[in-house]
Amino acid sequence: MSAGARIWALHLAALALLAAGGVLLPAYHLTNFAKVMVLATYAMGYNIAFGYTGLLSLGHALFFGAGLYGAGMLVQHAGAAAGPAAIAGLLAGGAMAGVVGLLALRTQGVAFMIVTLMFAQAGYLTILYNTAWTRGDEGIVIAREARVLLGFDLSADLPRYFAAFALFAAGLVLKLWLVRSPSGRVMIALRENEERSRMLGYDPYARKLAALVISGLYAGAAGAAYGLLFGYVGASLASTQYSILPLLWVLLGGAGTVLGPFVGALLMFYLIDYSSAVTTASLLVVGVALVLLVLFAPKGILGTLRERWLKWLP
Amino acid sequence: MAAVTLLEARGLTRHFGGLKAVDGVDFTLAEGEIHALIGPNGAGKTTFVSLLCGRIPVQSGSIRFDGADITRMPAHRRVRRGIAYTFQITQVFANLTVFDNVALAVQRRGGHLAEETQAALSRVGLAERAGQIAGTLSYGHQRVLEIAMGLALQPRLLILDEPTQGLANAEIETFKDLVRQIVPETTVLLIEHNMDVVMDLAQRITVLNFGEVLATGTPEAIRANPAVQAAYLGG
Numbered sequence: 242m243s244a245g246a247r248i249w250a251l252h253l254a255a256l257a258l259l260a261a262g263g264v265l266l267p268a269y270h271l272t273n274f275a276k277v278m279v280l281a282t283y284a285m286g287y288n289i290a291f292g293y294t295g296l297l298s299l300g301h302a303l304f305f306g307a308g309l310y311g312a313g314m315l316v317q318h319a320g321a322a323a324g325p326a327a328i329a330g331l332l333a334g335g336a337m338a339g340v341v342g343l344l345a346l347r348t349q350g351v352a353f354m355i356v357t358l359m360f361a362q363a364g365y366l367t368i369l370y371n372t373a374w375t376r377g378d379e380g381i382v383i384a385r386e387a388r389v390l391l392g393f394d395l396s397a398d399l400p401r402y403f404a405a406f407a408l409f410a411a412g413l414v415l416k417l418w419l420v421r422s423p424s425g426r427v428m429i430a431l432r433e434n435e436e437r438s439r440m441l442g443y444d445p446y447a448r449k450l451a452a453l454v455i456s457g458l459y460a461g462a463a464g465a466a467y468g469l470l471f472g473y474v475g476a477s478l479a480s481t482q483y484s485i486l487p488l489l490w491v492l493l494g495g496a497g498t499v500l501g502p503f504v505g506a507l508l509m510f511y512l513i514d515y516s517s518a519v520t521t522a523s524l525l526v527v528g529v530a531l532v533l534l535v536l537f538a539p540k541g542i543l544g545t546l547r548e549r550w551l552k553w554l555p
Numbered sequence: 556m557a558a559v560t561l562l563e564a565r566g567l568t569r570h571f572g573g574l575k576a577v578d579g580v581d582f583t584l585a586e587g588e589i590h591a592l593i594g595p596n597g598a599g600k601t602t603f604v605s606l607l608c609g610r611i612p613v614q615s616g617s618i619r620f621d622g623a624d625i626t627r628m629p630a631h632r633r634v635r636r637g638i639a640y641t642f643q644i645t646q647v648f649a650n651l652t653v654f655d656n657v658a659l660a661v662q663r664r665g666g667h668l669a670e671e672t673q674a675a676l677s678r679v680g681l682a683e684r685a686g687q688i689a690g691t692l693s694y695g696h697q698r699v700l701e702i703a704m705g706l707a708l709q710p711r712l713l714i715l716d717e718p719t720q721g722l723a724n725a726e727i728e729t730f731k732d733l734v735r736q737i738v739p740e741t742t743v744l745l746i747e748h749n750m751d752v753v754m755d756l757a758q759r760i761t762v763l764n765f766g767e768v769l770a771t772g773t774p775e776a777i778r779a780n781p782a783v784q785a786a787y788l789g790g
Contacts, residue, residue, distance in 0.1 A: 423662040430648055430659050437646045440608070441708065442634030442663045 244553055245421075251554075252417055255500060256410050263402045273514065275402045277507050278409040279466045280490070284502030285412050286459020287487035292496035293420055294452040295432030297350075299484050300341065300357030303364040304457040306479025307337040308464025313381045313474030314374060323390040327465045334461015335454050337364075342453040346446055361484050368476045380475030381468075388469055401470050408466050409503070412459055417499050419455070420555055428452050429497075493534060495541030499555050504542055558585030561712060561742050566616035567606055576602040578766035579616070584712065587739025591757035592746045595786065599766040600746045601643055604714050607744075608640040609633045621711065634663075637711030641704070641718060643746070645697045649690030653681055656689050656700055660707035675707040679733065695726050702730070706737065713737070714744045719752055731756055754778070762786070 262274060283305055290296040311333030312326040321329070345356040368375045375381070385396050393400035419425050427448055430438040435445050468474040477483075486509075487502070494505025512530055517523035538545040547554040562584040569577040576599045584590055592600050605611040607618060609630030617626045625633055634640075648656050658672045676682045679699045684692065689700060698721060705713050715734075719727050727749070734743055734756055747753045753760065753774070760777045762769040764786045770777060777783055 423658075423668070426655060426659060426662070429651065429655075433648045433650055434646055436610075437642070437648065438659070439631050440610070440634060440640050440642070441660050441704065442631050444629070444631045 247553065248417070248421070248555055252413060252499060255503075256413065259406055259409070263399065263406060266402075268398050271398045271402050273510060274507075275398075275405040275470060276467075277503070277510050278405040279463050279470060280486075280510070281503040281506040282409050282412045282466070283460050283463035284487040284490040284494075284506050285416050285499075286456045286463065288491045288496065288498075288502045289416060289419070289428075289459065290453055290456035291488065292491055292498070292501070293425065293432060294428040294449060295435075296346075296449060296453060296456075297354055297488075298345075298357040298453075298456075299354045299481075299488075300345075300359075300361030300364075301456070301460055301487055302479050302481065302483035303341065303357075303361040304334040304338050304460035305464040305467075305483055306361075306364055306368060307333040307457075308461030308466075309468045309474045309478055310368065310375060310381075310464075311461065312465035313383060313468045316383050316387045316469075317376075317381045318374070320387075323388055323395065323469050326387075327390070327462070327469060330465020330468070331458055331462040334464060335458040338457020338460070339450070339454045342450045342457075346449050346453065358481070358484070361479075361481065365476065365479050365481070368479055375476070378476060380473060380477075383468060383472045383474065385472070388472060390469070395470050396472060404470060405466065408462060412462070413499065413503075417555060420499060424451075432497075489531065492541055493531070495543030495545070495547070498541070498543040498547060501541055501543040508542075558588065560584070561586040561621060562607065563619045564607065564616065565618075567603070567613065567618065568615045569602055569606055569611060570614060575599075575766045577606060580763070580766070580768055582761060582768065582771075584742055584744060585759075586742055588758045589734060589738055589743045589745065589756050591753045591760045592744060592763060593748070593750075593753060593760060594763035594769070598763040600763055601716055602766075603763065604640065604716060604744065604746060608638050608714055610640070634708065634710075638714065639705045639708045639710035639712070640714045641701045641716060643716035643720070645694070645701050647689045647692075647697050647700050647704070649688070651689055652685065653687050653689050653692065653700060654685040657703050657707050660704045664709060666707075666709075671707070675703050678706065679703040680729065695722050698722055699726070699730075702733070706733075710741060712742045712744060714746075716746045717748060718745070719747065719749050727752060 266274060287301050290298055308330035312330035315321040315326045315329050341360045345353055348356050369377050388395040390404060395401050395404055427443055431445055431448055439445055490505035490509055491502050493509060494501030512527055513523050516526035540548055543554060560583050564580060564582040567577055567580040580603060594600050602611060606613050609628060613626050617624060620636060654672055657675050658668055661671045662668055673682060676685055679702060681700060681703060692700060702718055719730055722730065757774055760774055761771045762777060762783050769786055770780045770783050
C-alpha cells in the first residue's frame with residue numbers, strides 16, 4: 242500500500258468507527274460523542290493554526306463565539322432556519338479570524354498570544370454587555386422548532402449525532418487534504434523556520450493569515466453547530482476558558498497531527514465526566530493528567546506515537 | 556567584456572547605531588559571472604548581501620535588479636524575481652525530510668514536484684537520502700542541502716554565504732563543479748573565506764573592508780593590489 246493510501250485508509254477507518262458508533266452507542270454516550278465531535282472540529286481548526294502553522298493563539302474563543310452568536314442571533318432576531326444560521330456562523334468565524342489576524346499577525350510569539358487574548362476578551366465583554374442583542378449572561382436558548390435541518394430534528398439524539406459526525410468528517414477530510422497539500426507543506430515550513438520560508442519566496446504574513454482564516458472557519462462552523470445541536474448560545478462559551486480548552490485538547494492528542502484534536506477532546510471530556518462522578522475536584526484530575534503528559538509524552542498521544550513508531554502519521 | 560548588468564547597487568548604506576556595517580557601497584554584477592565577495596571578519600559582507608536579498612531594510616542608496624528598482628521590495632518578492640540566498644548558518648528545515656526541504660523550493664515556482672525535487676537532489680548527491688529527516692544529516696550534507704534548496708529555486712542570481720564553511724576537501728571539489736555547471740544561466744555571488752575556492756571560481760572579486768569597497772577586479776588584479784594585501788591577504 243502506498244503511503245498516501247495507508248494514511249487515507251487509517252483516517253477513513255476512524256470515521257467509519259465513529260459512524261458505527263451512531264448505531265451502537267447508548268443514548269448517554271451518543272450525546273457525549275456528539276459534543277466531542279463538535280468540540281474536536283473546533284480543536285482541528287485550532288490545530289491548523291497552532292499545530293501546523295505555529296500560531297499560538299489564546300483568542301480562539303472569539304472565533305468560536307462568532308460562530309455561536311452568528312448562528313444564534315440570526316435565529317433569535319431574524320427567525321432564520323438552521324441551515325442559513327450554520328452558514329452565517331461559519332462565515333462569522335472566518336471573518337472574525339481575518340480581521341483579528343490582519344492586526345495580530347503583525348506581532349509574533351508572546352505578543353501574538355497577548356494580542357489574540359485581548360481581542361477575545363474584548364469580544365467576550367461585548368457579548369456580555371450588549372444584552373439587547375446577545376441576552377448577555379443568560380444567553381440565547383434556541384427553540385426546538387428552529388433546530389431542524391433538512392427535515393431532521395437536531396435536538397433528537399440520533400440526528401444530532403450524525404449532524405455532528407457530518408461536520409467532523411468534513412472537517413477531518415478537508416484538514417487531511419490540506420496538510421498533505423503543497424500549501425500544508427508551506428504552513429509547516431512557517432512553523433519550523435519562518436525566515437527560511439521567506440527566503441524561499443513565501444509571504445509569511447499572507448500565508449499565516451490564510452491559515453488563521455481557515456482555522457476561524459472551523460471554529461465558526463463548530464460554534465454554530467454547538468448552538469444549533471445543543472440549543473444554547475451563552476457568553477461562557479466565548480470566555481477565555483474556551484480559548485484554552487482547544488489548546489489543551491490539541492496538546493493532549495498531539496499538536497500537528499490530524500486525529501490528535503479528536504483524541505485529546507475525547508479523553509479530556511471523559512476524564513472530566515468520570516472523575517466528576519467520583520470527586521468535585523475533577524479539574525485536579527485534569528491537571529494531574531496534563532502534568533503526566535508534559536513529563537512523559539510532551540508531544541501528546543499521537544505525537545509520541547508518531548515519534549516512536551508511526552513516522553508516516555500526518 | 557560588454558556584459559549585461561544584472562544587479563546594480565548605488566550608495567548602499569546600513570548603519571547599526573554607530574557601526575557603519577555597510578557604508579555607501581557601489582556594486583555591479585554582470586549577468587552570468589561568478590563574483591566573489593571577500594573581506595576580513597566584520598567587513599559587512601553578510602550585511603551587504605542581506606541588503607541585496609531584502610533580509611535587512613536598506614537605509615539609503617538604491618538597488619536595481621534586472622532593470623527594476625527593488626530597493627524597497629520585500630524579500631519574498633525578490634526571491635520570486637530570481638534572487639536566492641543560502642544562509643551562512645545552515646537553516647534547513649531540521650524536522651522535515653530532505654525531500655520536503657527541496658520540494659518547498661520547487662513548488663514555489665510551480666515546478667513538477669516529485670521529478671524536479673529528485674533531480675535537484677541527484678544533482679548534489681543527496682537523492683539516496685530524500686526520506687531522511689534533514690536535521691539528522693551530517694553538517695556537510697546539510698550545507699549541500701542548503702545549496703540544493705537555492706538551486707531548486709532556479710534563480711537568476713544565487714547568493715551563497717560562505718558555502719564551503721565546514722566542508723571536507725572532497726565536498727569542496729564537488730561544490731566547485733556544481734557552481735561551474737550553473738553559470739552562466741545563473742549569476743553567482745559568493746561570500747567566501749577559502750581563498751583557493753575564490754581564486755579558482757571567481758571571475759571578479761570585490762573586497763569589502765569596514766563597510767566600504769576596497770577594490771574590485773579580476774583575481775589577478777586583486778592579488779596584486781597592495782591595499783588589499785595590507786588589509787586582508789596577509790601580505
